[in-house]
Amino acid sequence: MIDFRKIPSPCYVLDEQLLDRNLAVIDRVRRESGAEIIVALKACAMWSIFADLARHSDGATASSAAEARLVYEEFGCPAHTYAPVYTDGNIDEILRCSDHITFNSLAQFERFGQRALIRGISCGLRINPQYSPVETDLYNPCVAGSRLGVTAEQLRELPAGIEGLHFHVLCESRPEHLRKALEAVEEHFGRFLDQIKWLNMGGGHLMTHADYDCDELIGILKAFRARHPHLRLILEPGSAFTWRTGYLVSTVEDIVENGGVHTAMLDVSFACHMPDCLEMPYKPAIVGAHEPAPGEKRWRMGGTSCLAGDCCGDWAFDHELQVGERIVFEDMIHYTMVKTTMFNGVHHPSIVIVRRDGRVEIIREFGYEDFRNRMS
CATH class of the missing domain: 3.20.20.10 (Alanine racemase)
Structure with a gap:
């Protein structure tokens, strides 16, 4: 089990053991068909x-x-x-x-x-x-x-x-x-x-x-x-x-309440880092969250860009969210990194692989130069 508290935020995380599971299925189809x-x-x-x-x-x-x-x-x-x-x-x-x-x-x-x-x-x-x-x-x-x-x-x-x-x-x-x-x-x-x-x-x-x-x-x-x-x-x-080989790890940086809507402000962006959530649209699963029951407190997730619609919801948790808490989105490897943008110059998530022996390896980190070099 990955300890997401020890994973840098924000970052994409690929789990090699989950990848192996998929590759075994694909090998079977290749072999038998x-x-x-x-x-x-x-x-x-x-x-x-x-x-x-x-x-x-x-x-x-x-x-x-x-x-x-x-x-x-x-x-x-x-x-x-x-x-x-x-x-x-x-x-x-x-x-x-x-x-x-x-x-x-x-x-x-x-x-x-x-x-x-x-x-x-x-x-x-x-x-x-x-x-x-x-x-x-x-x-x-x-x-x-x-x-x-x-x-x-x-x-x-x-x-x-x-x-x-x-x-x-x-x-x-x-x-x-x-x-x-x-x-x-x-x-x-x-x-x-x-x-x-x-x-x-x-x-x-x-x-x-x-x-x-x-x-x-x-x-x-x-x-x-x-x-x-x-x-x-x-x-x-x-x-x-x-498919389902990894995650996008984020952190709650602020909590905003307006008109009864509670929004956890994250250090990631739906518009920049999870665009299919807005384009499709669909609501991704979050580790430790569930669909709200009637009367249960609902939490919206807010992105870090200035786009008014850079948000998604709603989820429920078994506790009150706190600033500094990790929010981990599931199934965020396919059609995520390939579709990201640096709109607003928001900090781009790092890329991490959790190796088969449990080691956490940071493959790539992004900084100002990556944003600057995309511009003229």
């Missing part, structure tokens, strides 16, 4: 754990030139790269660091495809199967008028040089959603499946969630492989690798 599972850096680009991730995956996927370079240099292999738009300014760096590249449109393939093919890079095309279970439009790639992927109506024939198709329609989803997505792919794009070498099923496969049925996932993948035995099947989950 025959599918390749690669790491999506967009969810976690914490390169200090890349050595562990590399041993329990089949590579990594990038969404930009910077991510592709990070995969190439720190993960130790060329990237599977997909970005909605490539430019003359970034395409050469992306091709240098990739061995697979997926194009978002036919026009992008026409513009840059030959440069990839000359280098021997396997080219793919993102498709829109016009099915997604995601209810929040901000995260749904198949909303009407989506800019992501080619529809069946647009894809009359497969361009020469395209070796793979890629779809990404899930978000923290379950196996039955993948089954429906594959049915949509076969319905709309089935005529092309015999012409390609690989099918990338994107991310959103939350196989390390406690309620996820990995047996069902494995069965779906094996059945699809039986129908299309020549295809390499690729999954690129982001959250699954680092």
Whole structure:
């Protein structure tokens, strides 16, 4: 059990033992399904754990030139790269660091495809199967008028040089959603499946969630492989690798009461350090807190930035909160550090790893220079 009183504040904390638990699940799916599972850096680009991730995956996927370079240099292999738009300014760096590249449109393939093919890079095309279970439009790639992927109506024939198709329609989803997505792919794009070498099923496969049925996932993948035995099947989950592997540690610095609302003012920011809490929105779990019962005192958590809406709530505790007390947010490794900002110049949380033997190792601390160097 981590003693959070001994952890510096604010900081992100990754627990290696929790990471090991996830990696064992991912290894089982890889082994029993025959599918390749690669790491999506967009969810976690914490390169200090890349050595562990590399041993329990089949590579990594990038969404930009910077991510592709990070995969190439720190993960130790060329990237599977997909970005909605490539430019003359970034395409050469992306091709240098990739061995697979997926194009978002036919026009992008026409513009840059030959440069990839000359280098021997396997080219793919993102498709829109016009099915997604995601209810929040901000995260749904198949909303009407989506800019992501080619529809069946647009894809009359497969361009020469395209070796793979890629779809990404899930978000923290379950196996039955993948089954429906594959049915949509076969319905709309089935005529092309015999012409390609690989099918990338994107991310959103939350196989390390406690309620996820990995047996069902494995069965779906094996059945699809039986129908299309020549295809390499690729999954690129982001959250699954680092789901519930760590925390964001903060400290109560003040307590404000206004109109009967009690707010614990923290040394972290929802806007800067937990943006999905405001974007999705969702309320994260806090260690030692619970949902308020009727009549129970409620505590709102207040962020340290000047944004009026930099707050979230409400929680209840079994005691009165005090200045100096640690507030520990759960599940704060995936889609947190990668989405942080330095708005207001607020102090950026450090990064800590709790090693398998219990040692606490500070991996990175941030200071004024980090803020200054992002500015002009």
